[in-house]
Amino acid sequence: MLVLLPPSETKSDGGDGDPLDLGALSFAELTPVRLRLTEALRTLADDVPASLRALDLSERQVEEVERNAELFTSPTRPALERYTGVLYDALGAEKFTRAQRARAGRRLAVASALFGVVRAEDPIPAYRLSGASVLPGIGGLRAVWRADLEKTLSTVDELVVDLRSGAYAALADVPHAVTVRVVTEGEGGRRKSVSHFNKAAKGRLAAALALAPREPGTVRTVVSAARAAGLRLEPVGKRELELVIDS
Template identity: 40%
Template structure:
């Protein structure tokens, strides 16, 4: 199983006494040249007077853009500490038992407009670089990473159950052709959240990240405790255990059900809240 997560928009800077990033330490070190090119372009763009416009952000995050100007000198910390927000609060990737942390680092990949992919334990600096921006000298980041990831990364995912919790902009950087190889096809499960109100389901947007984070936490704990989930059928069988973990973490809303629909390598896991 692989779990794909988006990064958070907000980042928590690492402690000033931490060392800067080492590109060779990140997952998929063969992407070092692409990461260096994007990082250099981001650093240069962030030094321009129109930096906020290039990055499509407002004055509220000017401090994040300021850090981009010295990207390679910024202190780095594990990604699960740098990324913040409701999804990561729900996932709790930086806490838990050692076996859970080890499982998360092996099975979770976090999409990034700057790094392509990182593991939760990979040390990175705080930065501001959405996937949907166009960097001078590099171009639109979605197509840039799609070209870099298209073939080799897809082959690495063959035979995997891929639970995709990314948002649309990050999905554009890599989506598998689930029928590339009949023998080692990819089963892609996209996660949807709906709320049951007066007998009718409505798509949840505001709290969807939280629910995807809670699902991630449940999958990490189950995997770290030895539960094997290799295909959609295993995911269905594991639902009672996953439900129990999610419900233990909930406050006001509760999970009233879930269903898995689809076939031929493309699936949708719908979490029903109430």
């Protein structure tokens, strides 16, 4: 099973890994696109005003540009530790035992505007680039990533559970993936999508799937693993699930 997580705008600082080595990342066939984007982003960092405009940042966020300037020299840390925020807090990887961490490393991957997709233990630096960014000389990232990333994800020969958010799902379609929608249930069983608790709910689901003693390989076993963790996950279509949370 491969659980595709969305990334986060916020990322932890530092790390104790060697500087970025694109060849050390999973899905090596994506290296040419990764090289093109990392070099473009690092070069863009030489022009701070242009970087702020392209990345939709304020002048108070200039440190994000500084991170991009150090893409090839700053220390790395595993992707599961690099990304932070509500979803990753709910995932709680820092509390995993060594055996649980190894299990999560095999099952979790993170969508990335800069790297396409990386596995949980892939060593990456701190950076700033979102799925909706438009880079000078490069353009929108969907056009950059779509062909290569779709080809890569289409060859994953195991169940894919897609928890990506809109901007990252737009970078590549994964037709065989199982998608998850977070909903609340009102009177008469009427359901509606939620945004406020979406990330936390997906983080808890990702943890349930990552830590399940037996790896889920079907929609039925995904639902069972979620329910064993106290989550209400229900199929609503052949490849669609709804995660029902309290309003």
